[in-house]
Amino acid sequence: MSIASPPPIPVPVEDLSAEHIAHLKERALFVRLETVRLISIAKVGHYTSVFSCAEIFSALYYDAMRLRHGEPKWPGRDRFLMGKGHAAVGLYPLLADWGFFDKALLDGYTRLGNPLGDHPDMRKVAGVDFSSGSIGHALSGGLGMALGGRLQNNLFDVYVLLGDGEMHEGQVWEAAMAAAHYKTSNLIAIIDRNGYQLDGKVDDIIGIEPLGDKWRAFGWDVHEVDGHDVAAVARLLRQLKADTQREKPVCVIALTVKGKGVEYMETEPGWHLGWLAEEDELLAIEEIKIQRRCAMSSPVSADTWQYRQINARAPGLSYLSDALIDLVEAGHKIAVGTADLQYSNGLSRFAQRYPELFIQFGISEQNMVTAAAGIATTGSMPFVATFASFLALLCCEQIRMDVAYSALPVRLIGHHSGISLGFYGTSHHATEDLAITRSIADLTVVAPADGPQLAAAIRASIDHPQPIYFRIGRGQEPNVYPDDVAFEFGKAIVHERGSDLTLIATGSMLHPTLEAAQALRASGLSVGVIDMHTIKPLDRDAVLRAAGESGLLMTVEEHNVLGGLGGAVAEVLADTGRGTRLRRHGIEDEYSLIAPPTHLYRHYRLDAVGIEVVAREALAQGVDHVA
Numbered sequence: 001m002s003i004a005s006p007p008p009i010p011v012p013v014e015d016l017s018a019e020h021i022a023h024l025k026e027r028a029l030f031v032r033l034e035t036v037r038l039i040s041i042a043k044v045g046h047y048t049s050v051f052s053c054a055e056i057f058s059a060l061y062y063d064a065m066r067l068r069h070g071e072p073k074w075p076g077r078d079r080f081l082m083g084k085g086h087a088a089v090g091l092y093p094l095l096a097d098w099g100f101f102d103k104a105l106l107d108g109y110t111r112l113g114n115p116l117g118d119h120p121d122m123r124k125v126a127g128v129d130f131s132s133g134s135i136g137h138a139l140s141g142g143l144g145m146a147l148g149g150r151l152q153n154n155l156f157d158v159y160v161l162l163g164d165g166e167m168h169e170g171q172v173w174e175a176a177m178a179a180a181h182y183k184t185s186n187l188i189a190i191i192d193r194n195g196y197q198l199d200g201k202v203d204d205i206i207g208i209e210p211l212g213d214k215w216r217a218f219g220w221d222v223h224e225v226d227g228h229d230v231a232a233v234a235r236l237l238r239q240l241k242a243d244t245q246r247e248k249p250v251c252v253i254a255l256t257v258k259g260k261g262v263e264y265m266e267t268e269p270g271w272h273l274g275w276l277a278e279e280d281e282l283l284a285i286e287e288i289k290i291q292r293r294c295a296m297s298s299p300v301s302a303d304t305w306q307y308r309q310i311n312a313r314a315p316g317l318s319y320l321s322d323a324l325i326d327l328v329e330a331g332h333k334i335a336v337g338t339a340d341l342q343y344s345n346g347l348s349r350f351a352q353r354y355p356e357l358f359i360q361f362g363i364s365e366q367n368m369v370t371a372a373a374g375i376a377t378t379g380s381m382p383f384v385a386t387f388a389s390f391l392a393l394l395c396c397e398q399i400r401m402d403v404a405y406s407a408l409p410v411r412l413i414g415h416h417s418g419i420s421l422g423f424y425g426t427s428h429h430a431t432e433d434l435a436i437t438r439s440i441a442d443l444t445v446v447a448p449a450d451g452p453q454l455a456a457a458i459r460a461s462i463d464h465p466q467p468i469y470f471r472i473g474r475g476q477e478p479n480v481y482p483d484d485v486a487f488e489f490g491k492a493i494v495h496e497r498g499s500d501l502t503l504i505a506t507g508s509m510l511h512p513t514l515e516a517a518q519a520l521r522a523s524g525l526s527v528g529v530i531d532m533h534t535i536k537p538l539d540r541d542a543v544l545r546a547a548g549e550s551g552l553l554m555t556v557e558e559h560n561v562l563g564g565l566g567g568a569v570a571e572v573l574a575d576t577g578r579g580t581r582l583r584r585h586g587i588e589d590e591y592s593l594i595a596p597p598t599h600l601y602r603h604y605r606l607d608a609v610g611i612e613v614v615a616r617e618a619l620a621q622g623v624d625h626v627a
């Protein structure tokens with residue numbers, strides 16, 4: 001593609017008045033205060049990721065960007081994309097302030113039916129130019145907008161806010177190389193260099209320095225600025241707009257402090273995600289309002305701190321580390337890795353015990369999966385874990401080619417699958433991963449129902465000849481099984497047999513399905529339940545036997561009804577010519593909504609009550625369900 005570089009629009013650099021600077025400072029405060037308010041509605045969020053870029057938001061939205069009030073789709077507007085989409089809670093108040101949507105929407109942040117989730121969604125929110133949440137895509141999106149604008153002879157500027165941890169993602173550098181090649185001088189990447197990512201210090205996890213030199217070497221014009229000096233940021237952005245001679249894209253490295261403005265957060269490196277109890281929230285607000293350091297440096301209350309204790313909140317995930325520790329203690333050669341999510345998957349427990357066997361890959365999932373394949377060639381069995389969406393969806397090609405086709409004994413652990421990440425939104429929901437992984441030849445696919453079964457499956461995996469995709473939940477699923485439960489790949493567990501209906505559940509859906517079955521039995525129905533923990537290879541005998549015994553089968557999965565457990569069972573019935581009726585229950589081929597997980601389970605009828613209702617409907621209908 002050969003695209004000529006258009007002349008940028010000249011903009012005069014005027015001096016910023018004291019009054020305007022005061023306004024920009026006030027707007028940064030506004031961003032912080034609104035962030036605290038909105039997170040108190042959601043009850044969890046990324047305070048510190050917003051606080052570090054509050055002045056950048058202010059300089060962009062109240063000085064640099066060309067926007068028209070109330071016209072989110074004005075074609076001439078400058079564009080804004082967020083690689084660090086998890087800071088969207090700080091963006092929404094600005095978009096509302098620009099009249100892009102009704103301010104009242106802010107009050108329903110993350111609630112069911114509200115478009116505002118933890119990550120920005122262009123499909124739902126007016127004023128969001130590009131959806132994000134999966135770190136690493138935004139610069140490519142911005143590059144495309146810069147190129148597309150040029151093709152349309154529409155010379156807007158494109159600003160892309162990136163996290164410094166985001167530098168780990170390979171796609172950032174693919175976009176960087178292409179942007180320099182195409183001389184997209186209207187593309188301005190701003191890196192929020194706050195020094196921290198999720199699991200700790202960026203330069204301890206995977207060092208990124210010398211950062212400026214890297215961008216320069218990729219052909220970018222690089223500037224450094226104090227990211228909390230709002231006047232300096234605004235001045236620099238004005239200069240960049242006025243520079244009509246530039247032929248290169250621009251990288252602004254904004255030196256910032258994670259959690260800036262609330263001392264407790266500035267000094268506690270573990271504060272990436274959290275929730276302030278009410279009394280701590282008041283202190284934070286006070287501190288932001290009076291813009292001085294105050295009593296927040298005293299320890300926060302037990303309620304606030306409790307949020308940080310991940311294992312207390314997700315007991316199911318502690319089984320993962322424990323099972324891996326058991327494997328090491330039994331003398332097996334394993335390696336364990338994650339991609340900046342040990343905080344979420346609880347693997348810190350393993351990392352503390354066996355640091356020499358633990359590899360932190362930073363935010364580079366595709367690199368992690370292929371590196372795991374490399375490790376597997378050397379005689380160690382790698383177990384690598386990240387959110388299911390970033391494993392099965394983002395790394396599909398690496399899983400297929402480097403792991404499964406290469407027949408390497410890699411264990412892929414996709415946690416927080418299905419809709420369990422609630423209001424994190426579509427980027428974080430994994431409702432296609434069973435369909436994807438199930439269609440990859442030679443890959444075993446397992447969805448344990450609870451912690452004990454997960455531990456048993458992890459231990460059993462040591463002798464399993466194929467690579468495995470473990471699909472697990474968020475660790476809050478109630479235990480169905482005792483700690484000493486046995487596990488056999490490909491062998492379903494029949495909990496009960498029934499002549500009216502057999503419910504076939506997988507993963508997180510087993511517990512509510514067992515409860516629903518009990519309620520159905522209480523009204524005189526004969527209801528069986530099968531735990532189909534292995535999706536591939538599917539226990540065909542268990543399916544066919546249930547088909548012979550029951551008038552109706554119903555699959556229950558936290559997944560799209562297409563291609564997952566329901567699809568697998570349907571294939572068995574069709575292949576064998578069984579006319580048994582089947583109701584596939586799950587997400588009806590749509591992108592799931594934004595809301596807290598329990599609200600979503602209720603909405604999609606994936607809690608016990610909902611499953612019971614769907615089963616009764618299916619029994620009453622007597623017709624096949626078509627998605």
Ligand SMILES: Cc1ncc(C[n+]2csc(CCOP(=O)(O)OP(=O)(O)O)c2C)c(N)n1
Binds near residue numbers: 048162192196340341
């Ligand atoms: C592809 C991908 N992997 C993992 C995550 C989970 N995650 C959310 S925020 C975050 C850390 C981000 O760190 P950084 O880019 O430095 O941003 P900041 O510190 O400014 O919040 C991670 C790993 C994600 N959203 N996307």
